[in-house]
Amino acid sequence: MADFEIKDLRASVEGKEILKGVTLAINKGEVHAVMGPNGSGKSTLSHTLMGHPGYTVDGGEVIFKGQNVLALEPDERARLGMFLALQYPVVVPGISMTNFLRTALNAKRGYDGKDKSKQVTPKEFRSLLKSELEVLHMDDSFLPRYINDGFSGGEKKRAEILQMAILKPEIAILDETDSGLDIDSIKFVADAVNRMRGPDLGVLIITHYTRILQFIKPDFVHVLVDGKFVLSGGPEIADRLEKTGYSEWAEADEPAVLKPEEVA
Amino acid sequence: MGFTLQGVEEIASLHGEPDWLLERRRNAFDVFERLPMPSRIDEEWRRTDVSGLDMAKFSEFEHRNGAGPAEALEGVAGTVTMRGSEIEAVRLDPELAGAGVVLEPISVAAKTHPELLETLLFTQVRAERDRFAALHAAFFADGTFLYVPDGVVIDKPIVGQVFSAEGGTAVLPHTLIVAGRGSRFNYLDEYLSPADEAAGYKSGSAELFLGEAASVGYVALQKWGRNAWHLADQRARLDKDASLRLFNVTLGARFSKTRVEASLQGQGAEAELKAIYFASGEQFFDFHTLQDHQVGNTRSDLLFKGALQDVARTVYAGLIRIEKGAARSDAYQANRNLVLSDHAKATSIPMLEIDNNDVRCTHGATVGPVDPQHLFYLRSRGIPETTAKRMIVQGFFGDVLERIPFEHARRLIETELEARLG
Ligand SMILES: Nc1ncnc2c1ncn2[C@@H]1O[C@H](COP(=O)(O)OP(=O)(O)O)[C@@H](O)[C@H]1O
Ligand SMILES: [Mg+2]
Numbered sequence: 001m002a003d004f005e006i007k008d009l010r011a012s013v014e015g016k017e018i019l020k021g022v023t024l025a026i027n028k029g030e031v032h033a034v035m036g037p038n039g040s041g042k043s044t045l046s047h048t049l050m051g052h053p054g055y056t057v058d059g060g061e062v063i064f065k066g067q068n069v070l071a072l073e074p075d076e077r078a079r080l081g082m083f084l085a086l087q088y089p090v091v092v093p094g095i096s097m098t099n100f101l102r103t104a105l106n107a108k109r110g111y112d113g114k115d116k117s118k119q120v121t122p123k124e125f126r127s128l129l130k131s132e133l134e135v136l137h138m139d140d141s142f143l144p145r146y147i148n149d150g151f152s153g154g155e156k157k158r159a160e161i162l163q164m165a166i167l168k169p170e171i172a173i174l175d176e177t178d179s180g181l182d183i184d185s186i187k188f189v190a191d192a193v194n195r196m197r198g199p200d201l202g203v204l205i206i207t208h209y210t211r212i213l214q215f216i217k218p219d220f221v222h223v224l225v226d227g228k229f230v231l232s233g234g235p236e237i238a239d240r241l242e243k244t245g246y247s248e249w250a251e252a253d254e255p256a257v258l259k260p261e262e263v264a
Numbered sequence: 265m266g267f268t269l270q271g272v273e274e275i276a277s278l279h280g281e282p283d284w285l286l287e288r289r290r291n292a293f294d295v296f297e298r299l300p301m302p303s304r305i306d307e308e309w310r311r312t313d314v315s316g317l318d319m320a321k322f323s324e325f326e327h328r329n330g331a332g333p334a335e336a337l338e339g340v341a342g343t344v345t346m347r348g349s350e351i352e353a354v355r356l357d358p359e360l361a362g363a364g365v366v367l368e369p370i371s372v373a374a375k376t377h378p379e380l381l382e383t384l385l386f387t388q389v390r391a392e393r394d395r396f397a398a399l400h401a402a403f404f405a406d407g408t409f410l411y412v413p414d415g416v417v418i419d420k421p422i423v424g425q426v427f428s429a430e431g432g433t434a435v436l437p438h439t440l441i442v443a444g445r446g447s448r449f450n451y452l453d454e455y456l457s458p459a460d461e462a463a464g465y466k467s468g469s470a471e472l473f474l475g476e477a478a479s480v481g482y483v484a485l486q487k488w489g490r491n492a493w494h495l496a497d498q499r500a501r502l503d504k505d506a507s508l509r510l511f512n513v514t515l516g517a518r519f520s521k522t523r524v525e526a527s528l529q530g531q532g533a534e535a536e537l538k539a540i541y542f543a544s545g546e547q548f549f550d551f552h553t554l555q556d557h558q559v560g561n562t563r564s565d566l567l568f569k570g571a572l573q574d575v576a577r578t579v580y581a582g583l584i585r586i587e588k589g590a591a592r593s594d595a596y597q598a599n600r601n602l603v604l605s606d607h608a609k610a611t612s613i614p615m616l617e618i619d620n621n622d623v624r625c626t627h628g629a630t631v632g633p634v635d636p637q638h639l640f641y642l643r644s645r646g647i648p649e650t651t652a653k654r655m656i657v658q659g660f661f662g663d664v665l666e667r668i669p670f671e672h673a674r675r676l677i678e679t680e681l682e683a684r685l686g
Contacts, residue, residue: 050644051644052640052644053636053640054636073643073649074640074643074644075643075644075645075646075647075648075649075652077644078643078644078645078646079646083644084644086641086644089641090637090638090640090641092638092641092642092656092659093659093660094656094658094659094660094661094662094663095642095655095656095658095659095662099655100642100645100655103647103651103655104642104645104646104647107645107646107647107648107651108646112648146659147641163645167645167646
């Protein structure tokens with residue numbers, strides 16, 4: 001029994017069937033890459049795993065720590081140890097990054113406004129932030145700003161990884177964290193993720209392009225086409241996609257590497 | 265006492281009011297007798313139902329009562345405390361008194377400063393407006409008079425607090441503020457009674473006169489008990505280059521109707537009108553606002569933000585009026601409503617009356633639930649739903665809240681939001 005098991009997961013969006021039976025077992029300590037062309041259902045998978053209300057589960061189960069997490073609310077899943085770095089991080093006006101991060105960390109530690117001993121101390125919070133900001137090459141001018149408000153694409157993605165670093169999940173799903181990033185940002189993000197890698201963390205890294213996999217080496221690669229895995233194996237699959245793109249799956253004839261002019 | 269001519273005379277003689285004021289009360293009483301109760305045929309009252317209000321039931325004045333002492337306010341330049349209809353205490357920093365600042369009960373100032381009060385009192389908040397305004401002008405119990413002389417700058421706020429605790433009575437305080445040329449200060453009115461206080465009739469109107477280049481912050485924070493009827497007017501007149509920052513905070517009462525109006529009478533005048541309201545349970549709030557640009561080169565910026573939950577209802581109707589000669593004026597108006605339950609309902613009605621083409625004018629209204637993407641994002645980080653909603657509502661009010669110039673009032677609002685959002 002793996003640490004995190006997705007079994008025959010089927011899901012739909014607005015009545016349209018998208019995930020058609022996804023099965024995947026992730027152990028802590030492993031990095032799995034899910035690759036697939038646009039519209040293959042990658043974000044549907046990530047959102048469904050996290051319990052986004054816009055996605056309907058039609059069947060299957062996801063077992064983590066002995067529970068079917070599909071029956072849990074998104075915040076319960078997070079407190080259990082799951083994390084999703086969104087492909088399109090949300091701007092939430094009126095709430096500062098600091099307040100957001102502190103509240104999330106307190107929630108993770110089970111602080112419900114009563115038992116002060118569980119509350120993160122200002123000192124601990126500051127030093128935690130400081131070291132993680134450094135790794136991500138972010139400065140603390142982010143912190144008083146509203147959540148993702150006015151952040152550039154790269155800043156938003158880095159802020160997602162900052163949240164991951166602070167919340168220390170056991171299962172992290174990174175949904176196209178690399179897309180829209182320049183090469184420096186990709187390196188910072190990869191550094192941060194590589195630092196967190198270890199026996200306490202399982203990673204599901206979702207990507208269209210092979211580029212980020214040069215920096216975060218996966219143990220396993222799975223190819224998702226039309227809501228199903230069509231191929232699973234080791235890192236050599238990424239190399240194969242690098243050459244042939246998704247052309248093996250006729251209706252998905254897209255390259256899996258960026259054109260030179262797309263590499264910023 | 266009752267809402268009778270005899271009642272009018274009793275109040276006036278109790279305070280030993282001068283003849284001009286008794287006369288003014290009598291005239292208002294005539295208007296009160298003459299005007300009918302507004303009905304839903306009147307445009308302003310189309311969505312606002314006062315048929316359940318029997319004013320005669322509340323015609324006793326609330327006297328100073330058993331409510332405990334007010335918490336001592338810190339960091340203030342002066343305070344006026346009223347219990348029910350009676351002034352309990354007036355305090356003013358002696359240095360300010362030395363500089364000519366006057367902070368007195370209206371009943372006293374009517375005698376000590378007739379030259380100001382006789383010319384100004386009830387000239388902005390006029391009895392003729394409707395039966396409730398007339399009732400207020402005829403029977404207002406007492407209230408605050410603040411005069412800040414030309415050029416005087418007061419750093420700390422001055423705070424008026426009206427406490428009520430009895431219910432079943434009328435509590436009718438009035439505020440009159442006169443800001444001399446170039447003066448600068450902040451004044452707050454807080455209207456407070458326990459949430460479970462029995463039904464009563466409450467007003468709490470304010471008239472503000474801003475002299476040339478005066479800069480005034482005014483806050484009216486209404487947190488009467490949840491059974492009260494509250495009907496009030498807040499109206500400011502701005503002379504040349506004057507600037508007003510007005511904040512209306514409406515949290516209490518079962519029924520609350522407030523008119524917030526700025527009359528821009530001098531070139532360069534600038535009015536910022538902001539509101540925070542939160543309606544829960546069966547609360548009903550009505551706001552009618554007016555940005556009246558009478559001359560050119562004037563600017564007004566209105567932002568009313570409200571949250572509703574349970575089966576609460578709110579009505580916002582705002583008029584921007586730009587008169588013929590008021591070229592090169594800017595007017596902005598926005599009403600934003602966050603509807604937290606399927607059974608709550610917010611209505612928003614913007615209106616424009618523009619007689620000059622050389623102006624800039626925008627208005628907008630939004631009514632909608634918490635954005636599910638926002639909620640999901642916060643929850644995906646482990647933040648429980650109630651906490652996430654509370655953060656979103658606090659964030660929604662944040663830009664207005666943080667500008668309220670008095671920590672005590674901000675805290676009072678935050679505490680109330682937290683209590684209501686679980
Ligand atoms: N909110 C939505 N409303 C309607 N269709 C959606 C929505 N989200 C995704 N889809 C559809 O589901 C399919 C899979 O989308 P998605 O999971 O976002 O793919 P990927 O992330 O692999 O690009 C696409 O056909 C897309 O159009
Ligand atoms: Mg996607």
